[in-house]
Amino acid sequence: MDLTKVPSDVIIIGAGIFGLSTALAISKRHPHYQITVIDRLTPPVIDGTSVDTTRCIRADYPDPIYARLASEAQKKIEADPDLAPYYFKQGMTFACDGKPGKMFDFWQRGLDNVRKQHAADSIIEMNSAEEVFRRIHGVASNPVPDDQLERERKWIRGYTNLEDAFIDAEASVRVYYERCLARKNIVFVCGTPVRNIIKDPQSQTATGVMLEDRRQLKASLVLLAAGAWSNTLVNIEELAYSSAIEVAWIPLTPDECERWKNMSITTNLSTGFNLFPPYNSEMKCLRRSPGYCNTVTIPDPENPEGGHNIKVSVPRTVVTNPTDVIPQDAENALRDNLRELMPSIAGRKFDRTKLCWISQTPTADFIISPHPHTKNLHIATGGSAHAWKFLPIIGDLVLDSIEGKLDAELVRKWAWGRHGSDGGNAPRMSGNAQELRDVVRSQTGDVILGKI
Template identity: 45%
Template sequence: MANEFPDNIIIVGAGVFGLSTALAIARRFPSTKVTVIDRCTPPVQDGTSVDTSKILRPDYVDKVYEKLADEAQALIKNDPELQPHYFERGFTFCTDGQDGEMNTLWEQMFDNIKETQPAARWNELKDPESVYRHLHGKNGDPTPTSKLAGPRKWIKGYTSKRCATVNAEGMVKVYYERCCQKHNIDFVVGTPVDRLLYDAYSSVDGVVLEDGRELRAQKTILATGAWSSRLVNLDQQMHANAVGIAYFRLSSEEYEKYKDIPCHTNLVTGVNIFTPLGGYLKILRRTTGLRNTTTLKDPEDFTKTYQASYPLTKLDDPTQTLSADMEQSIREEMREILPQFANHPFAQTKFCWLEQTTNGEFLICPHPKFNNLHLATGGSLHGWKFLPLLGEFVVDSISGTLEDLLVKKWSWESKADSKQNKFGFMTPGPNIVPLPIVRPKPGERTPPIKTQARGATILPNFVGLKFQVHNGKIYNDVTITEAMVGHKLGEFSP
């Protein structure tokens, strides 16, 4: 039986879950007022939903996700506004061939594609030479083992030709612009949500912003991803993890050579190589997720605190960089599979924060304790590809019309009872705090740190560093002195 749909709704979070939900409500319930809140104007630069590239892959062992991913990819591919950001280059899944959980997962995935897809839509790479030449051309020879730091890791693989790479930021911008065109969707940006607003009967009436403003609605939807733990205690449901990302700037010749390569992933080492976009080659190191363990007020009892991993991005600390061991591991992988980039300087590095549920399933359900609070989060490294469908699922969940199978998969209870992430994704790893600051060697010239984090507090270890701070129009040069400590970066870039 369908539920009565609210007259007004607050959505906290303007990523793919939040924006797609706002659009689905506007289409299906045009009289419902929707307010979307985020600390930044979409596309939110440090949000999980926004990156240079994301992968659309319908290759699941789980038949439910495979069907939904196929449907979502077709919708994206045939959307005239999204299509310019869509590049169907395929996706190559590799392994080291050694016994273990990830190799077993690879075999299951390969068996599935052989059973369900015609031979023209996939090809097998049976040895290291085939894997290497798939990237470099038929005359390429793999790096000699004597030049590697250890045993070969890119031993075999297969390519699924139906997978695609997308410009994630471009697609999120399209969704944001569509929201702006709807008469019943408003945005409140620039000020983070401080806490949920509760009444005396364990119901959520809306939110309180950090500046003290109260915004009320009949239903509040949390689409806050890795930032959720500040607003609701999800300790038994999901955790915020970070993965390291590095970018290589390509020459025009390099870009021309590699622009059409498929994405590659090594399931064992956790390194992803993305189809180049915009002149840059993106490398992601997945493996064990990094944490930023923080003491937070328990949203359910402000007299208590609890420990949770909470995102720390370059908008918070523009000096962030990858650790030396993370950089070394990326370069060792490059030495085997893309040796010409092994010693190239990184054009940029960052951490991408992801919300990972305990079983890899989304969290789309009412909160079991607080009335009028709905959860739409838990992308778990694979939610992005369902962009056109996520909002429909959330609206169905609120309406009480979501398919029973999906209700069970995305329920609160399914996470609390789970002991294993069936997709083989990350487990929480070491902390990233304090993050190292790389300072120039004597006589070495390094480019300034470019940032839009005007609200970042200048810390003592910033002294001597050079920044380019955006003022809304241009980047201004700022060299940090001791007198600036404690101030905001934006004060020196008017």
């Protein structure tokens, strides 16, 4: 689509990293164009996938395409003076249990890959549980003895890539939101969700959106960038499934912050566990678990008045259910990892927890593509637990896709309906997501109630 020849407006549904980055890209490339960004809430959207205390920024992908794009994006983040105060290049340690299998293969390929990509002094290798533990706790420290651990060790081998970094995701999204606000041709409509995308039935062309309060907004192009909610607005469930993984924050004392301040992000591919260095006097941990889904029945989003219902998994978040805490098995798994890696804080009460929702594709490739049946409707979703780091470049790539200028290899990679496996680009533990309603817990004061 040639935007210079369409004298009208673009509506972007969703103000996460896909939506904000694309709004800026369109605004700069086509200053005459009017862009309306619509979101359920005002950015930084508290339960959006893009908003969190921290995200990893790294370019050590096994896939050369993501490696190249991530490297380009990381350089832009590093050169951005507004993001600099929120960016911390402390490296990332990738550990595993050393047992043969899919995750060990991913780990080994990752190590081979970073050895090729980076100078030797950027990589630290660890060949025992002691070395992995000492990377965090110092050379004089010793891991928990076997008889106290009472299970097999899982943090056995590791390597650190010192080129990797973490970033304050919420603060960075705010930077991008404020950049959008400063542009004359971008406006925000926040607080009322889009109910459905309006289509002209004859020409099968998107002509705008209807909001939940029945207001209608017209546009010559609609971009759907609604993350884990995208499946409530188009039939995408088979291609990008919405599920959530567990996150928890542990409060730290000033001494603990000082002790661990230089540690790297530390993750274990075998257990899915991920631990961030101290930030704002707390440590965040999460697990790339098979996760949780929340299946509901809704009217077919592409024909809401047609009387046909579909089943989709939709986010259940702190916004709609503020007293939710992570399920018991999620808490147990986080604490089990902490017992081996961070024994002194493993039993500490979490300050807060959340389930973070993801739009997950089978290949972990994003979906950046025209809608297959509806003209003037474009899709940018399927972030699959690794899209954040592309914030500075993803908008231009989405715009290239809209304008038919995207490189052929990216058109194929991000096409609607790709099948396959994640290839280690965003490895997640195998298994099926559990239905949240079977395991949900709620916190009332100090009491946690199961299955509410």
